[in-house]
Amino acid sequence: MDLDISGRSATEIAESLRALVERGTLAPGELLPPVRTLAESLGVNRNTVVAAYRQLAQAGVLVSRGRGGTRVADRAPVAQEGYAVDSVLRDIGTGNPDPDLIPDPSPLLAGIVGRPVLYGEPVIDPGLERWARAWMSDGGAAPDRLQLTVTSGAADAVERLLAQSLTRDDAVALEDPCFLASIHTVRLGGYRPVPVAVDAEGMTVAGLKAALAEGVRAVVCTPRAQNPTGASLSARRAADLRAVLSDHPYVLVIEDDHFSALSRHPYHSLIGPQHERWARIRSVSKFLGPDMCLAVVASDGETADRLAMRLTPGTTWVSHLLQRLTCALMTDPGVIASIQDAGAHYAERNAAFARRLAAHGIPVQVGDGLNVWVGLPVPARAVAEQLMRRGWLARGGDDFQPTGDTASTHVRLTVHDLDDEEAEHLAGDLAAAVRAVGATLGSANVLAAPRMG
Structure with a gap:
């Protein structure tokens, strides 16, 4: 790697690297020279380079990936839960609870003021x-x-x-x-x-x-x-x-x-x-x-x-x-009962959507929670793009990877607030999106034929 890194002490080497990052010579995610290589290039002890890298890691400028080496920290924003901003699409990636199932605190507010x-x-x-x-x-x-x-x-x-x-x-x-x-x-x-x-x-x-x-x-x-x-x-x-x-x-x-x-x-x-x-x-x-x-x-x-x-x-x-x-x-007994009803509602709506997907050739093992995790036979990012063309904003599995080393083949869908007609429409659109991606990739029969009825 041809970089203008200089310095004899750990502080001098760290300042040189920080300047390269600030000028954009070293981009986010870029791999730095191995410790031994940089030490030999600068004519210093390898522990001096280790100390320089550690200083910048503690400052958040660099990040160590173990065997993957040391890289410039990626300051790109991490995906967050909630509704997408300024989207005209139907957002099915929110991760939100149903507001209609959240207990109204109004009757209890007066009694809490002490x-x-x-x-x-x-x-x-x-x-x-x-x-x-x-x-x-x-x-x-x-x-x-x-x-x-x-x-x-x-x-x-x-x-x-x-x-x-x-x-x-x-x-x-x-x-x-x-x-x-x-x-x-x-x-x-x-x-x-x-x-x-x-x-x-x-x-x-x-x-x-x-x-x-x-x-x-x-x-x-x-x-x-x-x-x-x-x-x-x-x-x-x-x-x-x-x-x-x-x-x-x-x-x-x-x-x-x-x-x-x-x-x-x-x-x-x-x-x-x-x-x-x-x-x-x-x-x-x-x-x-x-x-x-x-x-x-x-x-x-x-x-x-x-x-x-x-x-x-x-x-x-x-x-x-x-x-x-x-x-x-x-x-409050009434609130506790409403929470139990909400839990049953989320479970029932997710299970019903899974049955719809199965009828379209997409088997899903339903777990617990507010969302449905759907495994796909093709890359999730491409499927999400196809869903956007059909009016849906889904959240691909790539967002949920701690390191992002591989492309995800899952989407997470928040569907508990869809009515039956909307849920059936989404299931059909998801199956169509998978087939469209499969055709683009040259994969035949990526889904089983949908069941009728």
Whole structure:
């Protein structure tokens, strides 16, 4: 690589590289010379180059990919959940809950206004804490031994948990495919994502073993309704994962049980009773609405203490009004019944859409959650482009890859708010899009003939 890199000390080499990045000579994603090669070229010790690369990695300028070498950090924005901006297409990639199924908080608002909360008071409202201890106690720990923290949603909790435990360039095991917010958090934090494959039973044992062998310092896992696949950990898989993690008790294990109150599947944890560093997160966004930015975190004592230091009163504690409203909603029998009905609705609508796809020759294994993860016999990006021509805005599986090493053959569809006619129209258009891509690629009979009736 013919680059004008100079310097004799680590600081001088780092400044030279930073200037090349700022001038655009080194583009995002571009591979830097191997440490040994650059050291020989500059006539310095290889440890000097290692230190220079480390300085820039800690500053977010470079990112280490292990055996893949060191590259200029890619600052391209990560895809986010929610509606696309300024699109005339029918958006079926939102990942949003149905607003009609979110409980109306209006009747309970007047009752939550109590005395003002001042600086220096406990960050967790007493009423919420009493309710949350029972809510979070199904992971094996006794309610009175749970260390609880309240954060501004699950993504906020994951960001703070990683920040209090890791430094830039530390490796983090992420599910592959992965929740968009986790990819965003890891990229912005300067951590190195290590993909762990997901199958119908959740995070795979082989994938976790490989990630631990690469030296990951944290594991982020979704025990049920994994986004985007909808997979949930089986009892057997959870036990196998706990056995693997038993040899790594100080690796921080973060469980994001985002779909808890809506889930149609039992909860199985990969956190063993002897694991030393762990956190279980449950947010209320999927059933009380995304604007209810609140999550409860149960964790070991040391992790809880570190997390609490990042939520010191007077800085970023979660509003007690929001905490009281959450408690009021989650202890109201009518609200609880409506949440259960919503969970049944999402499951039924997704299953009905899967049956429609099967009738068009596209078999789908429906999981849990708000979305349907559809495997295709052709590249997803090309199918999404075909769907756009037919009036639909879908989200291709490439967005959900932690590292983006291969082209995805999946699309994630949010279809629970489509009526029967719209759902049938989409199923037919998706099948037509797959056939059109197959014809372009020269693939014959990419789909079975659709069933009639």
